[in-house]
Amino acid sequence: MKKWNLVIDVAKCFNCNCCTLAVHDEYSGNSFPGYTEEMPRLGHRWFEIRQREQGEFPVVDVAYLPVTCNHCDEPSCMKGAPEGAINKRADGIVIFDPVHSKGHEELVKSCPYGMIWWNEEKQLPQTWPFDAHLLDQGWKETRASQVCPTGAIRTVHAEDEEMQRRAREEDLQVLHPEFGNKPRIYYKNIDRYFKCFVAGTLEGTLEGTVECIQGARVVLFRDTERIAETESDTFGDFRFRGLEAKGTSYRIEISDPRFASNSVPFTLTKSRYLGAIALEPKA
Numbered sequence: 239m240k241k242w243n244l245v246i247d248v249a250k251c252f253n254c255n256c257c258t259l260a261v262h263d264e265y266s267g268n269s270f271p272g273y274t275e276e277m278p279r280l281g282h283r284w285f286e287i288r289q290r291e292q293g294e295f296p297v298v299d300v301a302y303l304p305v306t307c308n309h310c311d312e313p314s315c316m317k318g319a320p321e322g323a324i325n326k327r328a329d330g331i332v333i334f335d336p337v338h339s340k341g342h343e344e345l346v347k348s349c350p351y352g353m354i355w356w357n358e359e360k361q362l363p364q365t366w367p368f369d370a371h372l373l374d375q376g377w378k379e380t381r382a383s384q385v386c387p388t389g390a391i392r393t394v395h396a397e398d399e400e401m402q403r404r405a406r407e408e409d410l411q412v413l414h415p416e417f418g419n420k421p422r423i424y425y426k427n428i429d430r431y432f433k434c435f436v437a438g439t440l441e442g443t444l445e446g447t448v449e450c451i452q453g454a455r456v457v458l459f460r461d462t463e464r465i466a467e468t469e470s471d472t473f474g475d476f477r478f479r480g481l482e483a484k485g486t487s488y489r490i491e492i493s494d495p496r497f498a499s500n501s502v503p504f505t506l507t508k509s510r511y512l513g514a515i516a517l518e519p520k521a
Contacts, residue, residue: 241330242368242422243394243401245410249427250390251302253287257382257391261285261366264381270371275336275360282355284366285382290431292509299509301431304391307332307353307365308413308421315348330422331368339363350417429480436504437477438512440470442497443519450474451517454494461487483508492517
């Protein structure tokens with residue numbers, strides 16, 4: 239049968255928080271029997287935008303990662319939970335029963351993603367129920383995806399085989415697959431948040447004037463492996479994303495018919511800017 243999934247493109251998220259506000263608008267002050275009790279007005283973020291800044295002056299990159307209940311196929315929260323407290327529906331949605339989960343604060347710590355919230359007033363563990371009450375009424379998408387202005391969040395209703403095909407074709411990943419929870423929230427361009435980048439600026443002398451060099455070919459190597467290629471832009475800038483930063487050794491090879499070839503080795507322990515790289519005229 240078809241099951242519900244979300245696809246989140248990290249590259250398209252710019253921290254507008256429309257998804258967070260839509261979820262708050264839907265659940266704050268509103269109870270949906272059988273699905274969830276109302277969300278507290280303050281303190282809960284069932285749809286949360288996490289932020290990571292990296293780089294160094296003058297090149298700094300900020301990535302935003304929307305995180306919510308992953309509606310896992312192997313949910314950690316269900317292991318050891320009281321009978322009936324948490325239900326995994328046939329359509330993939332995980333529901334915290336507002337009656338049977340009452341008083342079980344220990345369930346908050348069972349989520350490795352940190353997305354179960356404790357409602358002190360109601361004495362309830364709560365999480366985003368995938369807008370199940372709306373989908374059961376015939377809605378085709380969640381409110382979070384409905385309000386996203388960039389299309390960074392998409393609701394996908396598909397059979398598992400179709401979803402796995404999409405994941406392969408679109409290079410989708412899940413958050414922390416090492417946890418073994420099999421989430422139904424998929425991410426595109428997730429490396430923008432978890433991995434690092436290297437950037438630099440090319441300059442050279444043309445007709446007696448030092449200028450930014452546009453259109454130079456820049457190839458990135460990890461040891462002897464060629465892993466990426468780009469061209470410098472109008473400002474002479476180039477950037478490579480999605481790199482491992484564990485003391486890994488890289489080098490860039492720069493070529494331009496107007497200048498001598500150049501090679502710059504470097505090691506990544508974090509995102510970095512290589513600075514202005516001067517290209518020498520051909521001998």
